[in-house]
Amino acid sequence: MSSTIYKTSQNDMQIHIFKTNIETMLDLDMLQLLFNANRNIIEWSVDLEDIDKVLRVDSRKNLSQIDIINQVKLMGFSCEELD
Template sequence: MEVLIFRTNIRFKKDLRPVSAVLDKMPGILRWNVDREDTDKVLRIESRSIPPADIIKNITSAGFHCEELPD
């Protein structure tokens, strides 16, 4: 299992619906959450070997900014 961390602009509870629609369809994602209180609106994903670029592409397609945070 690996943990991926991203900076996003997912600010509101209503924003979670389109994000959930995208992430819940991706095989290999075990758990995910968004810390909307953090200034970086951190998306944390526990997964089985999903390339970060795939996450970024899918979150972007849902209409949100997403960039991987370095370790």
């Protein structure tokens, strides 16, 4: 029996950076439920010590910034693109 390993190439990935109002570990738990269910999100993090509560999302290219913003806003958080 042979197995095949699928890897996401760097060309198929993108990084999104957002300013949010995420502040607590409970907030992070809520996001974890959302993001772990999304197969297009490879990795994510929130810097709770940064004044902008920066959310970084590494994703496949078929997930847009608007999609992420809308999902985060549906959870009750503010989320806007950082330049």
